[in-house]
Amino acid sequence: MNLIVCVKQVPGSTDVKINPETNTLVREGVEAIINPFDLYAVEEAVTLKEKFGGNVTSLSMGPPQAAEALKETLSVGVDEGVLLSDRNFSGSDTLATSYTLARAVKKIGEYDMILCGYQAIDGDTAQVGPGIAEELGIPCVTYVKKIREVKDGVVILERMLETGFQVIEVKLPVLITVVKDINTPRLPSLRGKMKARKAEIPVWTAADIACEMDRIGQPGSPTWVRKIFAPPQKTSGRMLSGEISQQAKEITEELKHLQLI
């Protein structure tokens, strides 16, 4: 089985704040990590490879330092990583990003399944996975919480919805986006770490994957950010005091007063 897993490097904490006086961003010592949901996608791809044989390629679009994220995937069993990095990709929204990743998938060529985390923690859009599938014209199953079976070119999956889950049967090739419930990612082995340290991550540019220039970066992105600002400040809360029974009475009255209960 040939598998492609898409990963994104994101700030390790979402604790990015705006200074309300100057309206500028304050970002203190935030380290970059692999988007947590993508780790589940990586684990699932490696598990499938171990079961059925084949090859796993990890793919990321980002600045040169995103190569570190790809190296991390090599340490847990991914065979090779490819970084898409080009100044022309700057300003990409989810549509341009989906197109760019799909171009890279086409260059990689043969694949049975593409796996993505269901969303990234910095943007929370959940749009790029289905966007890649649309660009490639292949089926897409989002919110996958379990792969039950892969047999004769067909995969049976469980897709998590708000009130339960669907059991879906779909032909390969397919793109899936996964949620946390699907597995527990392994820790890198010593050998894996050695391999990752020595690895060279190839970098592909827009020209390498034959992108149409008006579909990438800012020109290929219909949406653009006009303004960023701090959310309205929440007024600080109130700590209740007194005996437990007194506090219980007070909170019940408050919530009744607010017509919440």
Added chain:
Amino acid sequence: MGIRVDSSKCSGCGICAKGCPFGAITIEDRKKEHPKFKRIAVISPACTLCGACVKACPFNAITIKKEEKKPTEDLSIYKGVWVIAEMSEGQFHGVTFELMGKGKELAEKRNTYMGCVLLGSGIKEKAPELISAGADKVIACENQLLKDFYDTVYVETISAMIKEYKPEIVLLGATAAGRGIASRISGRLKCGLTADCTGLDIDSNGFLVQTRPAFGGNIMAEILSGNNRPQMATVRHKVFKPLEPDAARKGEVIDFSMPEGIDRNMNIKEFVKDVSQQVNLADADIIVSGGRGVGSAEGFEIIEKFAGTLAGAVGASRAVVDAGWIPYSHQVGQTGRTVCSKLYIACGISGAIQHLVGMQSSDVIVAINKDRNASIFQVADYGIVGDLFEVIPAIIREIEQSGN
């Protein structure tokens, strides 16, 4: 690329680098000499052109030039604000009516109609419900193939409708189903899509202004969809208010025939209902969540009882899901669900940032924790310091005594 650092003005002070949310600016030694400054800001491809550095730079040394793209077609042919109705088990999802409430307001500002897209099998009788909720037009597609929710069939049909009737704005619920098809429709039509908007408005040019949180709600962004149409957005449940239904409202029902030859390319074998969720977490008005302070899987009984008393849903922190005390479908936070309830009661949850980003936009937050210094109290409207096994029974008693 549209961003430029003016090398004659940049002092290499680094204020821009500190202000960049994406870590896309480094301060490096100058290759060409400058009479005063030794260092200069260098922009990496991680740049998203958000403009934070332009504002931060005290020397006006950074400029962003957006490539002015002319519309490829006459935008005035696009008319109408559409809402894609979502149904499950024969009922409309609440978000549909909320989107219509907002959609009507946007349509009035644009001096156009509000249309509602209704897809399914045996759904025609549902159209009056949409009209009384505010729809001027209902674009209905009745087909056996639309009985179950197959992404591809919905994507193909809705895309065909948009191509034929050319609405200027299309709104969908940010549900599991809505998010999946919205992205594919925008990919097919090559138009802009903004996820999880918390505000929608029309600017002086008549464009849709989409406000959404980023970085777990620590930053708000205003997003425009340029000259591409339609302008698409998804919105979470409970963000906007529905209109009062009015049976006297009039509207037109348009029949749309499904495009031929759609391959649904997968097979839904069954749907398994989550019986551990008495009340659906994503849609709940009231959520009672338990964390490590609950102590054990058995300890969750008190959380369930409390939630039961309030007719609310049961949530949980990541720690207790990882410990196996309660299924993942209850997890609130960064790697679980993001909720926006009217009342959120956090019991024995310390309040790690990963939990806070998933619930801090709830209207009223009550925190119950033994540790006075727990960070959950920083986002709480009401804080109670105490053992949840004493506090919760006391509150339940109080509610039962005072009657509802």
